[in-house]
Amino acid sequence: MSIDWINFTPWTSLCGGALIGLAVSLFVLANGRIAGISGLIGSVMQFGSEGWSEKALFLLGLLLAPLLWGAFSVLPEIEVRAEWPTLIIAGLLVGLGTRYGSGCTSGHGVCGISRLSARSITATMCFMFAGFATVYVIRHVVGA
Amino acid sequence: MIKLSAFFAGLIFGLGLLLAGMANPAKVLAFLDVTGAWDPSLALVMGGAIAVAVIPLNWARKNKQSLLGAPMQLPMKRELDARLIGGSLVFGIGWGIAGICPGPAVAILLTGHGKIIIFVLAMLAGMYFFSLLERRRTA
Numbered sequence: 155m156s157i158d159w160i161n162f163t164p165w166t167s168l169c170g171g172a173l174i175g176l177a178v179s180l181f182v183l184a185n186g187r188i189a190g191i192s193g194l195i196g197s198v199m200q201f202g203s204e205g206w207s208e209k210a211l212f213l214l215g216l217l218l219a220p221l222l223w224g225a226f227s228v229l230p231e232i233e234v235r236a237e238w239p240t241l242i243i244a245g246l247l248v249g250l251g252t253r254y255g256s257g258c259t260s261g262h263g264v265c266g267i268s269r270l271s272a273r274s275i276t277a278t279m280c281f282m283f284a285g286f287a288t289v290y291v292i293r294h295v296v297g298a
Numbered sequence: 299m300i301k302l303s304a305f306f307a308g309l310i311f312g313l314g315l316l317l318a319g320m321a322n323p324a325k326v327l328a329f330l331d332v333t334g335a336w337d338p339s340l341a342l343v344m345g346g347a348i349a350v351a352v353i354p355l356n357w358a359r360k361n362k363q364s365l366l367g368a369p370m371q372l373p374m375k376r377e378l379d380a381r382l383i384g385g386s387l388v389f390g391i392g393w394g395i396a397g398i399c400p401g402p403a404v405a406i407l408l409t410g411h412g413k414i415i416i417f418v419l420a421m422l423a424g425m426y427f428f429s430l431l432e433r434r435r436t437a
Binding site for chain 2: 155156157158161162163164166167168169170171172173174175176177178179180181182183184185186187188189191192195196199200205207208209211212213214215216217218219220221222223224229230231232233234235236238240241242243244245246247248249250251252253254255256257258259260262263264265266267268269270271272273276277278280281282283284285286287288289290292293294
């Protein structure tokens, strides 16, 4: 294991993480809801479901964040190396997997671990392991 | 008030993702590449988020209402079933292929990258497919 010190951003990542923590705290303290993005998208896709407008407004805020950021500063670099057929497969797997697994990096990884849920800790270990293994196979076995 | 807090929570969440560097799929993949040139940043994002959220979320576990009087709606399931584990493994594979998970996908959708739009459409299709399969299962 070798750490990429040039691209490692400890302070901005820690501060960005703290902001994410603040956001999920606000959502649970004010709205009594878990800020899990895959779950929110799943609910908003069912028009008129319970809490629809609150959930849609959360996603609207998330959607508008880069516009607010861009009004005051230069947007961070966004680099997607995968080509579109690969992106379609990845998107389908992420969509299906997060709904079957009842959550993603936000709902399980941040909110679930924070409330010490055994399900979320298990889910986070599973998707982290699968993510590490997939990148290992793609980059170091297949060598793409 | 409750609608305003929902909107601002989403907005702050998005700004946090952008600041953290998680809006960049290449950076997320650099975290998942533990045997390559490893960028541990994402671990600090999660650590920072959990450090801030742990007290509010544990307060939420002990209360039936939010500070604004909304019912507290936390997940009730406890069992570690095949759906949780299988679904999370499938999600992890997709995450490892593109370096994009649902939060960042929404947070960078309006930056106008065509590839992100394709990913989001496929992700929505996957979620829709899930709801179709669920409807058939429970019908």
